[in-house]
Amino acid sequence: MSVAVLLFLGLGLLEAEGRRNRCFFNRTQEYCKCYNLSEETIGSIIQCLPATVVEFQGGDLEKYIAFPIGDLDSSAIETLDSLTIQKIIIGNVLVPEILLARVLRFFSYTHVQELAFESCIFQGTGNWSDMDGQNLPILSLSFHNVTSAPLTGQEQAFSSLSSWLGTLEELAVTGSRITSLPCAIGRVFRTLHSLDLAQNSLGDGSLSPAFCQGAFPQLQELSLRHNNLRSYHSTCKGVELLLELQHLDLSHNELTADPSPSCQWPASLRHFNLSSTGLDEVPTPLPPKLEVLDVSHNHLHAVDISLSSLKKLFLDQNLLQAVPSIRNYPMLDTLHLDNNSITELPRDEVKLLGRLQDVAVADNPFSCSCSGAGALQALAAAGHLGQGWPGDYRCHSPAQYQSWPVAQVPVSVLHCDPAAVVAPICVTLALLGLAGAVYVARARPCRRA
Ligand SMILES: *[C@@H]1O[C@H](CO)[C@@H](O)[C@H](O)[C@H]1NC(C)=O
Ligand SMILES: *[C@@H]1O[C@H](CO)[C@@H](O)[C@H](O)[C@H]1NC(C)=O
Ligand SMILES: *[C@@H]1O[C@H](CO)[C@@H](O)[C@H](O)[C@H]1NC(C)=O
Numbered sequence: 001m002s003v004a005v006l007l008f009l010g011l012g013l014l015e016a017e018g019r020r021n022r023c024f025f026n027r028t029q030e031y032c033k034c035y036n037l038s039e040e041t042i043g044s045i046i047q048c049l050p051a052t053v054v055e056f057q058g059g060d061l062e063k064y065i066a067f068p069i070g071d072l073d074s075s076a077i078e079t080l081d082s083l084t085i086q087k088i089i090i091g092n093v094l095v096p097e098i099l100l101a102r103v104l105r106f107f108s109y110t111h112v113q114e115l116a117f118e119s120c121i122f123q124g125t126g127n128w129s130d131m132d133g134q135n136l137p138i139l140s141l142s143f144h145n146v147t148s149a150p151l152t153g154q155e156q157a158f159s160s161l162s163s164w165l166g167t168l169e170e171l172a173v174t175g176s177r178i179t180s181l182p183c184a185i186g187r188v189f190r191t192l193h194s195l196d197l198a199q200n201s202l203g204d205g206s207l208s209p210a211f212c213q214g215a216f217p218q219l220q221e222l223s224l225r226h227n228n229l230r231s232y233h234s235t236c237k238g239v240e241l242l243l244e245l246q247h248l249d250l251s252h253n254e255l256t257a258d259p260s261p262s263c264q265w266p267a268s269l270r271h272f273n274l275s276s277t278g279l280d281e282v283p284t285p286l287p288p289k290l291e292v293l294d295v296s297h298n299h300l301h302a303v304d305i306s307l308s309s310l311k312k313l314f315l316d317q318n319l320l321q322a323v324p325s326i327r328n329y330p331m332l333d334t335l336h337l338d339n340n341s342i343t344e345l346p347r348d349e350v351k352l353l354g355r356l357q358d359v360a361v362a363d364n365p366f367s368c369s370c371s372g373a374g375a376l377q378a379l380a381a382a383g384h385l386g387q388g389w390p391g392d393y394r395c396h397s398p399a400q401y402q403s404w405p406v407a408q409v410p411v412s413v414l415h416c417d418p419a420a421v422v423a424p425i426c427v428t429l430a431l432l433g434l435a436g437a438v439y440v441a442r443a444r445p446c447r448r449a
C-alpha cells in the first residue's frame with residue numbers, strides 16, 4: 001500500500017514499454033531519478049526510499065483518472081511519515097487535475113517541503129474540496145514551462161487550497177506564458193516571501209491588478225525578469241503596494257526611463273536589478289535605501305547618482321568613459337566596471353578605489369601612460385582587483401604598448417619620471433662641484449699667502 005501511495009505522490013504510474021523505465025539512486029547525492037515508471041517496473045521505486053530528492057520523468061497519467069483512491073491505513077501513514085524525501089520533481093508528465101486533487105492531501109503525512117513541476121501539462125479541472133482546511137508541509141512550490149487552464153475562473157480551487165497556500169513561502173511560475181494574475185489569487189498567499197515570475201508575458205498593465213491592495217502582504221523577493229515590461233514608471237506604480245519588498249529583479253525587459261515623479265518605490269527595497277533593460281540613462285527616482293544596484297548590460301554613458309547605503313554597484317557592459325565618483329557611495333565595497341570605455345582611473349579616485357574590497361575594470365581600452373598603468377598596478381598589488389587581472393587588462397594606447405597586458409608596462413620611477421631620479425643626482429653633483437670649487441677657491445689664497 002505504501003509503495004502505491006508513494007507512486008501516486010510522484011505521479012509515477014507511467015506507461016512506457018520497451019523504454020528506459022526504472023529508478024536510479026545516487027547515494028552520494030541522495031538523489032533518485034525515475035524514468036517512465038510502469039506497473040511492471042514499479043518495484044524499482046523502493047530504492048528511492050532513502051533519498052532526499054526524487055525526480056520522476058516522463059509519462060501520461062490519464063488512464064489512472066478512474067483509479068479508486070481511498071484513505072490510507074495506519075501502516076501506510078507510518079511509512080510516509082518515516083520517509084526522508086524533502087523534494088519531489090515531476091517532469092514531462094501530463095497531469096490530470098482530477099487526479100492531482102485527489103492525491104495532494106497525502107502529502108500531509110510526509111515531510112516533503114518542495115514540489116516542482118517542469119514541462120508538465122495540467123489537464124481539465126479538479127474538484128479540490130478534499131483540500132478544504134487542509135494543511136501541507138510543502139513550503140516551496142514551483143512550475144516551469146507548464147500549461148494549464150487559465151487562472152481566471154479557478155477561484156473555487158484557490159479557495160479550497162487557501163489553508164495550505166496561506167502558509168507557502170516560495171512560489172515560482174516561470175516560462176509559462178502568464179499574462180495576468182487576478183487580484184484575488186495574491187490575497188490567498190498570506191505568508192509568501194518569494195515570488196518568481198520570470199520568463200512570462202506580463203506587461204505594464206498586469207502589475208497593478210496582480211499586486212493589488214492585500215495581495216502578497218509579506219512578499220520580500222520578486223522576480224519579473226524577462227517579461228514584457230516597458231515603462232519604469234508603470235512598473236514602479238505596479239509594485240508600490242508591496243510594502244515589505246526587499247529584492248526586485250526587472251532584468252531582461254526593454255524599459256524606458258520615463259520620468260516618474262509621482263511614484264515611490266517601497267521604502268524596504270534593498271536589491272534592485274536593472275541589468276539588460278536597454279537603458280541609456282539611470283532612471284529616477286531610485287529606491288533610496290538600496291544596498292545592491294545592478295545596471296549592467298545597458299547603454300549608459302554616464303552615472304551621476306548618489307546613494308548613501310549602496311554597497312554593491314554593477315556597471316559592467318555599458319558605455320561609460322569615466323569611473324563614477326566613489327564619494328557618492330560612502331558604504332560601497334564592490335564596484336564592477338568591466339567592458340566600458342574607460343581609459344584611465346582618475347588620480348584622486350584611486351585611493352578611494354583602494355578602500356573597496358572588490359573592484360573590476362577588465363576589458364576597458366586603457367591608456368597605458370605611466371599614471372594610467374601605474375594606478376591599475378597599484379590597485380592590483382593591493383589585492384583589490386577581482387577576476388580578470390592580469391589577463392583581461394590590456395593597453396589600448398599609446399601605440400608602443402597597444403595590446404600589452406597592463407601588468408607588464410614598466411612604471412618604475414626611472415622609466416616614468418626620469419627627472420625625479422636625474423634631478424637629485426644633478427643637484428648632488430652640482431653641490432659637490434660647488435663645494436669643490438669653494439674649497440679650491442679658499443685653498444688658493446692660503447697657498448698664495
Ligand atoms: C552521483 O553523483 C556524483 C556527484 O554528482 C557523481 O560524481 C557520481 O558519479 C554519481 N554516481 C552515480 C552512481 O551516478
Ligand atoms: C516545454 O514543455 C513542453 C511540454 O509541455 C515540451 O514539449 C517542451 O520541450 C518544453 N520546452 C522546454 C524548453 O523545456
Ligand atoms: C541581475 O540579473 C542578471 C540577469 O538576470 C543576473 O545575471 C545577475 O546576477 C543579477 N544581478 C545581481 C546582483 O543579482
Ligand SMILES: *[C@@H]1O[C@H](CO)[C@@H](O)[C@H](O)[C@H]1NC(C)=O
Nearest residue numbers: 316317338339362363388392
Ligand atoms: C566583455 O565583452 C566581451 C564581448 O562581449 C565578452 O566576451 C567578455 O566576456 C566581457 N568581459 C567581461 C569581464 O564581462
